[in-house]
Amino acid sequence: MATNFLTAGALTHSQKVIRLYKKSARLVNGLCPQDPIRQRWNAVLLRDRFEKNKNLAMPEAIAALEDGETEFFKKKDPNFFQFPLSPGGVAYGxxxxxxxxxxxxxxxYEKAQYPHYFAVRDIRKREYIERYEKMVKESGVHVDDHHH
Structure with a gap:
């Protein structure tokens, strides 16, 4: 299971712009779900707005990003589309x-049906145990050798 959503760290300005663009594109698509032509038209207009702000100096770009996030928050639908398995989605967890x-x-006999998978798994399992034993040895904690 991927845990990319648990990574912590400061986002760069371009990452924030990309996330705002993705959220805004999903919002635009959700405004008229039965009309693909209007969806495409609104997506083109949205892209044009982002392209116009592409070459701004950093202070103006930061202000434009904040304005965009504020506008997104004001226009956001209460039932905004969320991927079901993503954090906050209905099927998350x-x-x-x-x-x-x-x-x-x-x-x-079951393992014999997937020989390559179990061969690689055994190698990775041994590597994991070796890394764990090395980590424990370096930390100075005494652990009985009963886990093999």
């Missing part, structure tokens, strides 16, 4: 990740 240790319980 419903599908739990498959626990990896259950693959260790597979019968050898």
């Amino acid at each position: 419903r599908v739990l990740p498959f626990p990896d240790f259950l693959l260790d319980m597979w019968h050898p």
